[in-house]
Amino acid sequence: MTKPSPLDAGQMRRRTSPGSLRFETTAELEEIDDIIGQERALEAIRLGIGIRRPGYNLFVLGPAGTGKHTAVRRFLSRTAERERPPPDWCYVHNFKDAYRPRFLRLPSGRGAGLRADLDRFIAELRASIPAAFESDEFRGRLQALEAALKDRQEQALGAVQAEAEGKGVALIRTPMGFAFAPARRGEVISPEDFRQIPQAEQERIRQTIEVLQKRLQAALEEFPRWEREHRQKVRELQQETIRYAVGHTIAELRRSHADLPDVAAHLDAMEADIVENAEELMRPPGMPQPFPPGAQLTVDGSLLESPALRRYRVNVLVDNGGCSGAPVIYEDNPAHANLIGRIEHMSQFGALATDFLLIKGGALHRANGGYLVVDAAKLLMQPLAYDQLKRALRAREIAIESLAQALSLISTVSLEPEAIPLDVKVLLVGERHLYYLLTAYDPEFPELFKIAADFEDELERTDESAMLYARLIATIGRREGLKPFTREAVMEAIDHASQMAGDAEKVSAHMRGVADVLREADFLAGEAAAVEATDVIAAVEGQVRRQARLRDRIQEAIARRSLLVDTEGARVGQINGLSVSQIGQMAFGHPVRITARVRMGRGGVLDIEREAKLGGPIHTKGVMILSGFLAERFLPDKPLTLSASLVFEQSYGGVEGDSASLAELIALLSALSGVPIRQELGITGSVNQHGAVQPIGGVNEKIEGFFDVCARRGFAEGNGVLIPASNVVNLMLRRDVVATREEGRFHIYPVESVDEAVALMLGRPAGIREDGRFPPESVNGLVETRLDGFAEAARRFGSNGAAGPRGDEEKA
Structure with missing residues (x-):
C-alpha cells in the first residue's frame, strides 16, 4: 500500500472565481428581495400562511443570525399588503352588568369615528341636560305638579278641618304634627274652661275628637301614596324632558351608524339608560358621589365633572383606520399582559378602581385579523405567557385576565370583559432545540403549530450562486448605508462565508456574521470610495484577534x-x-x-x-x-x-x-x-x-x-x-x-x-x-x-x- 500524497495548495482553500462575478463594484448590482438558498423554509412559510385553518400556525426554526426574522417580516409584509384591513375593536359599557363590558366589532376606521361622535354627544349632553331642566317650561310643569300635590293635601286637610269646625272642634297645626281641641265661636277653649262644661258635653266632644282623629289619620295615610305618585310624575317629567333634549342627537347618531346593528343596539341601550337615570344626570357636578362602574378618570386620577356620563364613552381597543392591509405585529416583550392585554387601575379615594375605559389591548388584539411574530425563547421565559397564547389559539378568542387572576392569587371583584373572537396567524421564531423540546414535551404544540419552517445553516457554493451572494452583499450594503464593495472585496467576503461554514462547497447562511464583517470592512476603508479586499481581510483578522486571547495563551x-x-x-x-x-x-x-x-x-x-x-x-x-x-x-x-x-x-x-x-x-x-x-x-x-x-x-x-x-x-x-x-x-x-x-x-x-x-x-x-x-x-x-x-x-x-x-x- 502506497503512502498518500500531500494535498496541493489549491486543495487547501477554495477561491471564488473572478469570472463568476461580472461587475466592478456592488454599486452596479440590483438588490435582491428574497433570502437566497432558503427555498425549503420559504415554501413552508407560504404553505402555513396560505392555509386559513385552525392550528396552521408556524414555528420558524434555525440557528440565530440566519435571517429568519428578516425573511418572515419581509414575506408577511408582502402578503399582508394584499389583504383587507381587519375591523376595529372597541369596549363599551354593559348597561345590564357593569362588570362585564361588551365589545363592538366595527369596520376598519369606524371605531375612532364612533368615539368622537359619542364624545361630542356627551359634551352636548353636559350642556343640554342642565338647560332642559332649567327651562321655564320644565320649571312651570314641575311647579304645577308640586302645586297639585300641595292642593290635594290641603283639600284633604281642609275637609277634616271643616268637619271639625262644624262640630265645635278646632284643627291645630303644631311642630309635632296635627291636634284637635274643643272650640267655641272659633276660639280654642282653655283646659280650665273645658272643665266647667257639663260632663255630658265633655264626653260628646271627646267622642267627636276621636272620630275626627280617625278621619285625619286616614287622610294623612294617603299622603305617602300621593307623594309617590308625585315623584313618579316628576320622574316621568324628567324622562320626557331628557328624551326631548337628547332625542334628536341620538337620532343623528343612529342615522350615522345605521349600517351597524351592534352600534344601533348600544345606542338604544344608552338612550334607555339616560332616560332611566334622569335624576342622577340632574345631580350637580360638585356633589360627592361614589365611584360608579364605568367611571372615567383623568390623567391625574381625578373624577371628571359628570360621573354618570362616563359610561357612555367608547374605549377603542384597536384602531385599524390607518392600515393599508392586514397588520403584522412583532412583539419584542411577550409578557402575559403585553400579549393578551390588561386591565389597569387608578387610585381613587384611597382605593384602586377601574372601569371599561382602562382596558388595554395586547399584541393579540393588534394582530387580530393579521399576523403575530413572537420570539419563542422570550415567550417561554415569561410566566404563563405561552399557556395563555395556547389558550387563546385553542378557544379562538381573547379573554383578558390579570396574571394574579390566572394564578388564583386574588379574589377581589374586577372587570370581566367579553372575550373578543380571535383570527390570527402566529409565527414563533426560535432555534431548533426549542422546537424539538416543545414537540417532545408539549402534546398541544404539534396541534397548534403544524408547520415548521426550517432555515438552512449553510448554502450551496457554486459559480452561479456567487452572483446571488454578491447581490445579497450589495443589498446589505445599501440598507446599511455602506460604501460599494469591489469585486475582489466580494470574493473575500464569499471566501469568509465559506470559512464560517467550514466547507469549501458551502457558504454560511449566518447573515448577521456576514453583515458584521461588511460593516467593519466599511469602517476600515475610511474615506475611500469603495471597500477593497484588504479591508475585508483586515476585518476578518480583527474579529479573530479580538477573541483569540485564550487561543494565544x-x-x-x-x-x-x-x-x-x-x-x-x-x-x-x-x-x-x-x-x-x-x-x-x-x-x-x-x-x-x-x-x-x-x-x-x-x-x-x-x-x-x-x-x-x-x-x-x-x-x-x-x-x-x-x-x-x-x-x-x-x-x-x-x-x-x-x-x-x-x-x-x-x-x-x-x-x-x-x-x-x-x-x-x-x-x-x-x-x-x-x-x-x-x-x-x-x-x-x-x-x-x-x-x-x-x-x-x-x-x-x-x-x-x-x-x-x-x-x-x-x-x-x-x-x-x-x-x-x-x-x-x-x-x-x-x-x-x-x-x-x-x-x-x-x-x-x-x-x-x-x-x-x-x-x-x-x-x-x-x-x-x-x-x-x-x-x-x-x-x-x-x-x-x-x-x-x-x-x-x-x-x-x-x-x-x-x-x-x-x-x-x-x-x-
Missing part, C-alpha cells in the same frame, strides 16, 4: 513547554492528537499529547479519561471500538489478552467526541509494535471497527492549531497533519497555511484507512496479511507477534494453574 503555554507537545523526533506510544475548543463565538484548535501503554492482561483497552470521569459517552464509545478492531484484525480465533491504557496528557477538563480515535489507535499500534511515531505530524479522524477513517468536525481549526505551534517553534522537516480524506471538501484554511504549503514546509495528508495513517505516522508499511500472517517486519506483523506472545504467556500461566494476570479487565 494555549499556544504560548505550548511554546514555553508548560504544555508538552513535540513537533519533531519520534516516540513510541506517543502521538499528537488535535483538539478543538469553542469559547463564546471563537473556535480554535490546538494539539494535545495522547499516550498509550500496553501489557499482558485480559482487561482490553482502558480509557483513563472515562475512569477519571472526564470522558464523555461519545469519546468512550470511540475507545471501546478500538478493542473490537484489535481483536478482529489480529486475534480473530484467540482471546485478547491485552491490558492497555490511553490518556490525553495534561487534560484537565472534559473530553468528548470520537475525532481522536484514529490517533488513539495508532498510539496503541505503536506501543504494541515498538515502532516510534513521527512527532512532526499531527493527526485527527474517527475510525470504525473495520479500520476505515471517518470524517470529523472542526478540521480547519485543528489544522491551523497545529500549524501555529509549528510556526512558533520553527518548522521542522516534514511538519504536517493527517486528516480523513472525506474532510478534504471542508478545507478553507488561512492564507498563511496555504502559503507555507506552497513553500513545501507544511503538508496535509488525506487518509482513508488506518493502514494509510500507520504508513505515514510510523514510517513503515502497515502490512497486508498473506498466507494467514502479516509480514513480520510490518507494523501489523509486529503487533500480531506481540499479541500472540501475550496470548501464549497467558496460556502458560493458565496451564500451570496460576491465576494469570488480570490487569484491568473489569474496567474496559
Whole structure:
C-alpha cells in the first residue's frame, strides 16, 4: 500500500472565481428581495400562511443570525399588503352588568369615528341636560305638579278641618304634627274652661275628637301614596324632558351608524339608560358621589365633572383606520399582559378602581385579523405567557385576565370583559432545540403549530450562486448605508462565508456574521470610495484577534513547554492528537499529547479519561471500538489478552467526541509494535471497527492549531497533519497555511484507512496479511507477534494453574 500524497495548495482553500462575478463594484448590482438558498423554509412559510385553518400556525426554526426574522417580516409584509384591513375593536359599557363590558366589532376606521361622535354627544349632553331642566317650561310643569300635590293635601286637610269646625272642634297645626281641641265661636277653649262644661258635653266632644282623629289619620295615610305618585310624575317629567333634549342627537347618531346593528343596539341601550337615570344626570357636578362602574378618570386620577356620563364613552381597543392591509405585529416583550392585554387601575379615594375605559389591548388584539411574530425563547421565559397564547389559539378568542387572576392569587371583584373572537396567524421564531423540546414535551404544540419552517445553516457554493451572494452583499450594503464593495472585496467576503461554514462547497447562511464583517470592512476603508479586499481581510483578522486571547495563551503555554507537545523526533506510544475548543463565538484548535501503554492482561483497552470521569459517552464509545478492531484484525480465533491504557496528557477538563480515535489507535499500534511515531505530524479522524477513517468536525481549526505551534517553534522537516480524506471538501484554511504549503514546509495528508495513517505516522508499511500472517517486519506483523506472545504467556500461566494476570479487565 502506497503512502498518500500531500494535498496541493489549491486543495487547501477554495477561491471564488473572478469570472463568476461580472461587475466592478456592488454599486452596479440590483438588490435582491428574497433570502437566497432558503427555498425549503420559504415554501413552508407560504404553505402555513396560505392555509386559513385552525392550528396552521408556524414555528420558524434555525440557528440565530440566519435571517429568519428578516425573511418572515419581509414575506408577511408582502402578503399582508394584499389583504383587507381587519375591523376595529372597541369596549363599551354593559348597561345590564357593569362588570362585564361588551365589545363592538366595527369596520376598519369606524371605531375612532364612533368615539368622537359619542364624545361630542356627551359634551352636548353636559350642556343640554342642565338647560332642559332649567327651562321655564320644565320649571312651570314641575311647579304645577308640586302645586297639585300641595292642593290635594290641603283639600284633604281642609275637609277634616271643616268637619271639625262644624262640630265645635278646632284643627291645630303644631311642630309635632296635627291636634284637635274643643272650640267655641272659633276660639280654642282653655283646659280650665273645658272643665266647667257639663260632663255630658265633655264626653260628646271627646267622642267627636276621636272620630275626627280617625278621619285625619286616614287622610294623612294617603299622603305617602300621593307623594309617590308625585315623584313618579316628576320622574316621568324628567324622562320626557331628557328624551326631548337628547332625542334628536341620538337620532343623528343612529342615522350615522345605521349600517351597524351592534352600534344601533348600544345606542338604544344608552338612550334607555339616560332616560332611566334622569335624576342622577340632574345631580350637580360638585356633589360627592361614589365611584360608579364605568367611571372615567383623568390623567391625574381625578373624577371628571359628570360621573354618570362616563359610561357612555367608547374605549377603542384597536384602531385599524390607518392600515393599508392586514397588520403584522412583532412583539419584542411577550409578557402575559403585553400579549393578551390588561386591565389597569387608578387610585381613587384611597382605593384602586377601574372601569371599561382602562382596558388595554395586547399584541393579540393588534394582530387580530393579521399576523403575530413572537420570539419563542422570550415567550417561554415569561410566566404563563405561552399557556395563555395556547389558550387563546385553542378557544379562538381573547379573554383578558390579570396574571394574579390566572394564578388564583386574588379574589377581589374586577372587570370581566367579553372575550373578543380571535383570527390570527402566529409565527414563533426560535432555534431548533426549542422546537424539538416543545414537540417532545408539549402534546398541544404539534396541534397548534403544524408547520415548521426550517432555515438552512449553510448554502450551496457554486459559480452561479456567487452572483446571488454578491447581490445579497450589495443589498446589505445599501440598507446599511455602506460604501460599494469591489469585486475582489466580494470574493473575500464569499471566501469568509465559506470559512464560517467550514466547507469549501458551502457558504454560511449566518447573515448577521456576514453583515458584521461588511460593516467593519466599511469602517476600515475610511474615506475611500469603495471597500477593497484588504479591508475585508483586515476585518476578518480583527474579529479573530479580538477573541483569540485564550487561543494565544494555549499556544504560548505550548511554546514555553508548560504544555508538552513535540513537533519533531519520534516516540513510541506517543502521538499528537488535535483538539478543538469553542469559547463564546471563537473556535480554535490546538494539539494535545495522547499516550498509550500496553501489557499482558485480559482487561482490553482502558480509557483513563472515562475512569477519571472526564470522558464523555461519545469519546468512550470511540475507545471501546478500538478493542473490537484489535481483536478482529489480529486475534480473530484467540482471546485478547491485552491490558492497555490511553490518556490525553495534561487534560484537565472534559473530553468528548470520537475525532481522536484514529490517533488513539495508532498510539496503541505503536506501543504494541515498538515502532516510534513521527512527532512532526499531527493527526485527527474517527475510525470504525473495520479500520476505515471517518470524517470529523472542526478540521480547519485543528489544522491551523497545529500549524501555529509549528510556526512558533520553527518548522521542522516534514511538519504536517493527517486528516480523513472525506474532510478534504471542508478545507478553507488561512492564507498563511496555504502559503507555507506552497513553500513545501507544511503538508496535509488525506487518509482513508488506518493502514494509510500507520504508513505515514510510523514510517513503515502497515502490512497486508498473506498466507494467514502479516509480514513480520510490518507494523501489523509486529503487533500480531506481540499479541500472540501475550496470548501464549497467558496460556502458560493458565496451564500451570496460576491465576494469570488480570490487569484491568473489569474496567474496559
